[in-house]
Amino acid sequence: MTDRMPRRLTLEPGWRGMVGDLASDQRAFKKVPWSKVMMWAFLVSDVFIFACFLVGYMMARIASSAPWPNASEVFALDVAGRQVPLLLIAIMTFILISSSGTMALAVKCGYERRRFATGGLLIATALLGTIFVGMQAFEWTKLIHEGVRPWSNPWGAEQFGAAFFLITGFHGTHVSVGVLFLVVMAIKVLRGSLQAGRPGFLTGRRGRYEMVETLGLYWHFVDLVWVFIFAFFYLW
């Protein structure tokens, strides 16, 4: 292969063009900042973690010989003497999805360099996330009071409690970490560190508004995963 520049496969249509694009020099994904590519790579890896969790849950559930607790009874909420199935979880899901909305707006305002709007929306997102975690804590408490333990429960297969606490706990950890980062990011935004390109405290990397979008990717991912967990635990 010689002194020629690489053939510009980029200009060809179809599959070859796509491969050519990806393989072209310097960057596989043009105009995409490093942090964003890294976040995507991390999320793909994280997808595998959650996938393994959920597949493990399915396998445990299928393999279990004891009866599986009935989701619409277990997760029902007592409202004025009536058992309303899925009430709490519907609110939780609504809140988390809304937080995706505020996050998306924060990203938009970030690119418009609107410091206070961005910071405010980030804080709103963090608040919604906190509420979600709080409600999750409430649900855990309720279940624990009813006698659900990772190693047993009153209604049947003990893997129910184990999988529920492990997987929602793992997801809740994701949300909590996200909230932490949201708060840090909000402070950075409000202080103007992103505008000024001030180096970060630990990493020494200069601030930039793309960071908001990268964090947004993570947050949307956490929401998306919740939809799957919701489906597998509450609707199945």
Added chain:
Amino acid sequence: MGEREYDASSYAPPAEVEEMELPHPKGFFGKYVWSQDAKVIAVQYGLTATAIGLVALVLSLLMRLQLGFPNSLSLIDPGSYLQYVTMHGMIMVVYLLTAIFLGGFGNYLIPLMCGARDMVFPYLNMLSYWIYLASVLILVAGFFVAGGSTGAGWTLYPPQAISPGTPGVDTGIVLMLVSLAVFIVGFTMGGLNYVVTVLQARTRGMTLMRLPLTVWGIFMATVMALLAFPALFVAVLMMLMDRLIGTSFFMPEMLSMGESSDHRGGSPLLFQHLFWFFGHPEVYIVALPAFGIVSDLIATHARKNIFGYRMMVWAIIIIGALSFVVWAHHMYVSGMSPYFGFLFATTTLIIAVPTAIKVYNWVLTLWRGNIRLTLPMLFAIGFLFTFVNGGLSGLFLGNVTVDVPLSDTYFVVGHFHMVMAVAPILVIFGAIYHWYPKITGRMLDETLGKVHFWITFLGTYVIYYPMHFMGLEGVPRRYYAYGETTFISDSVQSLNAVITVAAFIVALAQLLFLFNLAWSYFRGREAGSNPWQATTLEWQTPHTPPRHGNFGKALPIVYRWPYDYSVPGVKQDFIPQNVPPEAVERESDTRRGGER
């Protein structure tokens, strides 16, 4: 289809990647301990992995002592034998090979070979090393806690791993699991860096199809690791809960000493699936970097372009993808539907195709090459033999009917040591002999190296070749002693003694190697910047060893693929990647360099 080229005046496309700001710390600690320089991190990874690898080597010697000369050391009882097996296997596979290939060579070579100043996120990269170190320390702590380290086998199969009676069930297994989880976290930080650096931070002119195969191998292995380790991570968390909180993900109800256990309804098979969904790709995680590195060693030291570069790249990608759909070939005897067995046997054998292509291409690269029997070349050739041998016995184990009687015998031990222990280790040695001059600025001693090579290469054959025959006779693996077993002939004991003697000799030869590393650091011959006359970018740095930032003021511009060796009509027998066309000295002006 219209092929357009850049016009001749603009060989190199304009820079798209902005220059990175590097922290330039002062003082010893900033430069060599809390360093964010990928090259320093690489050496830290390498030294740590070597240190823990030596522990694993000593463990294997203790095992060999027991097998070759039973009961000669009272320290070793059946329980501790199992602990040695487990720690030896796990350390070698995860903490030595994975860490040294990806954390060590990956860190050193990726930025240099891609023409980057450093990894894209140096701080994260530094954290990756320190977390890895923590995981190693947690693992080592297992040796010192009450009850000792776990003796569950490196596969850690439940229910045995966390049932009373297994060595280390109190603390050892917990430390092992925690250590693995920590390792995965640390690895992920590094792995993301390697992937993004290769994808997004190459220098001008460096297309993916101009990357040295070393980078391709490490890159693909990293991608696989990022997708395979999650399964292990999940398995580890679930097993920790089973052990610590008393859940029953993996634990069925069991009777022990007339009492039924607290667990019920768990599925040990679930663990096996999760483990091997990680475990099989893991084999290729250590194999692909070896494949990549060996390609470069062979091309450089045979002064020939690699045969079938594109095919090699695609083979790496295809092997990586396929290796995610073969995991259950480790579970032929665990009980599964024969249809599944058939499916997994088929995918397993299909992987042999791209792998065989690679072997042919290496051989064809050597074919009529100008082979220089330097140390890296010797080790590369040693790898070829060993790998082919191990691959052939893999064909036996990949078939369900043949595997069933061979499962859990020494045939398996012989097979996997050949293919994933000795073969990659030989490449690591070759790679160290090859890149040591760049890392330290001095050559390793040739004579010592040759002695090291021949003892290691021949020695490993004496060790592992007989194991295949022992396996055919049914000698089981993970056994401390065979007792009065009629199907095992007496000669097995003499074979075992021979193997043990060979193992000790091989181990001693490694001391020679370590001595060589230390001695040459101070006394070795000065290497100069490009002692092997290689084409890739790491040999074109302005300083040897390269300084922080790798390339001095301006990043190199790449004009060609990395295998321009012995190009017809060109004066020198190699053209570095960063030499522009007009600077190539030709024998006559009428002929242009090999057109490809």
